[in-house]
Amino acid sequence: MENLTKREVSRQFSNRALKRGFSRQFSRQSSMDPRKNNQWFNFGRQSSVDPVQRSSVQEELTVPENLDSTMRLLFMACRGDTKGVEDLLNEGMDVNGIDLDGRTALHVAACEGHVEVVKLLLSRNANIDARDRWGSTAAADAKYYGNLDVYNILKACGASVPKTRKTPMTVSDPEEVPEYELNPAELQVRRSDGITKGSYQVAKWNGTKVSVKILDKDSYSDPETIAAFKHELTILEKVRHPNVVQFVGAVTQNIPMMIVSEYHSKGDLGCYLHKKGRLSPHKALNFALDIARGMNYLHEYKSDPIIHCDLKPKNVLMDSGGQLKVAGFGLLRLSNISYDKAKLSNPGAHVDPSNIYMAPEVYKNLIVDRSVDSYSFGVMLYETVNLLYF
Template identity: 75%
Template structure:
C-alpha cells in the first residue's frame, strides 16, 4: 500500500485546463524523461494499460480495495477512481470542476481507463459530461480501441453508438519498426504539432509550428517522397546527424515523427532568421561583430569543448561530421544575437576513410554556392578543411558586406575561385580591421586544403586577435562578453 501511494504521488499530470503544467525555459526543448517508455518504472500503472502500450506493465492486484492516497494530483485522482469503477467518486470530482478530459503523462483520460477496465457506469457518466471519445493517448490508442482490445463488448458498443471509431491502421512509413519497443526515444506524437506557414525560416526547408505550446521549426517530408529511396536516405542521414549533435552553437534537435506520415524533423525555432538575411539587411559588419560571430560559428566545429563532455562535428568519434554546406543561410540567429549552425546532413557524402569523404553518387552540386570549396565543386575527395574554406568566405562577406567578386553573378564568382584559384580583393581600409584577421581569411580559403587551419587553430587565433585588440585599445567595449572568459579557459 505504501509503495503504491508513493508511486501515485510521483505521477505528475498534464492538466492543461487548469494550467498545472509549468516548464522552465531551459526545458522547453528537452524530452521529458517521464515520456521515455523505457523509464516508466516509477509511473503508476493502472490495472490495464493502453492497447498500444509497447511495454506491458503488470496489472496491480487488489486496487479496487485500496483507499485513495493523500495529496494525490487532481488528474491522477480522477483516473484512479475511474480505474476502480467508483462512479460516485468520479462524479464528485467532476462536480468540483476537474476537467473530464484531463490527461496523464501518457495522454490517457479517465475514459481510456474506464474503457480498459470495462466499467460501464463510469463510461456512461464520463460521456454524459462530454468526454472526448476520440482522444488518443501517446501511442495513438482511443478508448474504443482499448475496450475492443480487452474484450469489453458493452463499453465498446456504447462508444460505437456515440460515433467512436477504432483507429485504422495507418500507412507504414519506411522507418516503421516491427516491435513497438524499438520506437526511437526522439519520436513525437504528430497530433501534438500544429504546423503553420513559413515565418522567418528559409522556405522549402522548415515551417513554423507549435509543439505543446512552444514554437518550433518543422521540416516535413512530403508523403509522395516517402517512397523515394534517395529522399528517405537523405532524411535518415539528416536525422542521424541532428540526433548526434548537441552543442550551444548548433541548432537544437527536438524530435521527429518517423512512425506516421508525413515524416517530420523538429528543431528549435529562431524568429531572428538566418545570417544571410541579417547581412542583406545590415551590410558590412564591424570587425568586432565579425570576430564575435566568427567565434560563434567556429566554437561548434572545435574540439576544445570536448572538455565539457561532448564531441562535436569535426571531433565526433568514430567518424567526424563534415558540414559540407556551411553558409549564411544555414546559420541562424537566436534571440540573444548569438549564432547557431544548422543544415547538417543536407549534402550526402560517402566516407572513404575516417578523415576523407566524397559526394555520394547522384548528389547535385550547386554551382552558384560561393561558399563551396574547390574540392566539392570539382567532385574530388575532400576532408574537414572544406568547412574552413566556407568559414573564410563567410568572414570575408561579414567584413566587406558583399559576396566575393560582387557584382559578378555567383556562378561567375564560383568559377573564378574554384577553377581559376582567384580570390576577391579586400576593399575596406586595412586599418579598419586587424591584419591577423585578413591573414586568417587568406589561409582559410587557400586553394590547397593542407594550408587551411583546423577550427581549433581558428579559435585560438581569433582569441589572440581579441586579446591584441583589447590591449591596444581597439573597440573598447568589444570584448566585454560573457563567453570570453570561459572561452579562454577552454583553450
C-alpha cells in the same frame, strides 16, 4: 581587425580550446517536454496500437502509493471508480491529463469498457479525439477491445477512428520506440501554409513554437529518402551545443513522419545581413566566433567528426538573443573513408554547383574532410566583413 579576426576564429575553429572551456551540459529533448514528470500507466489494458499487447489485470486493483494526480485519475478510470474520478475532477484535476504514452483517462476507460466513467469524462469536456503516442483514440481502443457500448457512445458524440498506418521506421517492441518520439497530436501544423517537400515550417508543440520538417508521403517507398531521413535524425539527436540548432524530437511511428527542432523567429544570417546592412567590426567578429564555435563542436565530435558540406548563411539561424546557431548539417549523407575523410553517399543529391559557399570538392564528388567547411566559413566571413552578397 583582420588580424584579430583571424587569430580568434582560428583558435575557436581548429583546436580543442572550446571543448576545455565549456563545462555546461545540455539536457536531452525531454528537458523541454512539459510531460517530463509524468509516468507510464501500466495497469490494465494498453493502447490498441501498442506494438506489444499485454493481458488485462484480473485481480482487484488497489491504489498504489506515491501516485501523482494524473496517474490517480487514470487508475480510477481503469478500475471503473466513477465516484473516485468525479472527486478528482472536482478537486481541479485536468480531465485531459496524460501519461508518457499520451493516454488520457478516456483512453483507459474506453479500453476497460467502463460506460459510466466514459459518460462522466465526456460531460467534463474530455478531448474525445485525443491521440496517444501511437495515434490511437479512445474510440479506436473501445472498438479494438470489443466495448461496443462505449464505442457507440463515443461515435454518437462525434468521435473519429483513425486508420492505423505503419511507417518505414515502425518498431514491433515498444521498448525500441526512440526516447525522442513525440505524440503527433501535440503538434499543430498549419496545413494552409502548404507543405514543401523537405522544408521546415513553423508549428506549435504543446503551445511552444517549433520548426517542423515533414517527410513527403510519396517518399515513404523511396529507400534513399528514408535513409537520408534516418541519417539526418541520427545526427540531430546526438548533438548538443549553444551554437548548434537544438533538436526537439521526431515522429517516426506515425504518419506523417516529422523532425522537430527549435524555432528562431529572427530567421537566418543571410536575411539578417540583407536587412541590417554593414556590420560593425565587433558584431562581425562575434558572429564569426558563434559560427566557429558551432563548427568546432561538430568537427571535434567525440565519436566521429561531423562534416557539414553545406555551410552557408541560410543554414545559420539567429536566436532571440542574437546568438547564431549552425543548422542544416546531416542533409548530405556521407560515406566514411577514414576517421576524418568521406565522400558523398549519393552524388548530386542536394548539391547545387552554383552555390558559391560550397567547396569545389563537394560538387566535384571528391574526397572531403573538415577543410571543406573551412572554405565555406571563409567565404561567409568575407561576405560578412565586406558586405558583398553572392
